[in-house]
Amino acid sequence: MVSEVRKPVLVERELTEEGPRRGSGAKGKKRTVTMNLAESPISWLHARGHLDERQYHAGERLLADYERAQLSPSVTMRWEPVRIRSTGEQDLTASERQLAAKQRFDAAMMEAGSGLKDVLWRVVCGGEGLPTAEKALQWPARSGKLVLKIALDRVADFYRIH
Structure with a gap:
């Protein structure tokens, strides 16, 4: 299954020693970095060689089912026309x-x-980065990648992705 290609949304963010900052007046060393806000955490991991093709496609397939099932919170009513025949x-x-x-x-x-x-839900469906997910789950740093890869392998087996 081919996932839809997300258009990059590039923004300049000021970085401080604490991380990205939106406002001005940051203390400490300053530099800027271009960030793609449309890039998902699994796309980022795959692009840098941390996930193989099978794991990446399993994550994209899981995310597609999550979005098709409309499991994320909605903030407005649906204005789509009702179809009688599909x-x-x-x-x-x-x-x-x-x-x-x-x-x-x-x-x-x-x-x-x-x-x-x-960790699978937080990174794939919730869009959290691995460090954020590890912190929320109170896991040691850099432990989430291994757990995520195992979970994605199991999901790939479920979807029969080879």
Whole structure:
């Protein structure tokens, strides 16, 4: 499955010793860096050789099911027109496609396992970077990458990605 290509959203951020800063008047050494705000954490890891193709595609497939199932919080009502007849995925209605995606997502997360799905959800679906996820889970630094790779391997097995 080919994932949709995200357009880069590049912004200049001022960096201080504490990290990126939006406002001016930072104390300490100053420099700027260009950041791609549209790049997901798994895209970043894959681009730098930390995830192989199989793990990357498993993460993208899991994210696609998460988004199709509309599991993220919504802040407004949907203004999409109601379709009476579907010509898409085997003539499923939008609600049926949403339920099918939710079932696939839940099954993939179960396949990842209880100890691994926390970091998997945070990085793939929540869009958190590994350091942020490790800190939130109170894990040692640089331990999340190994756990994420194991979880993505299990998800790849679930989706039958070779």
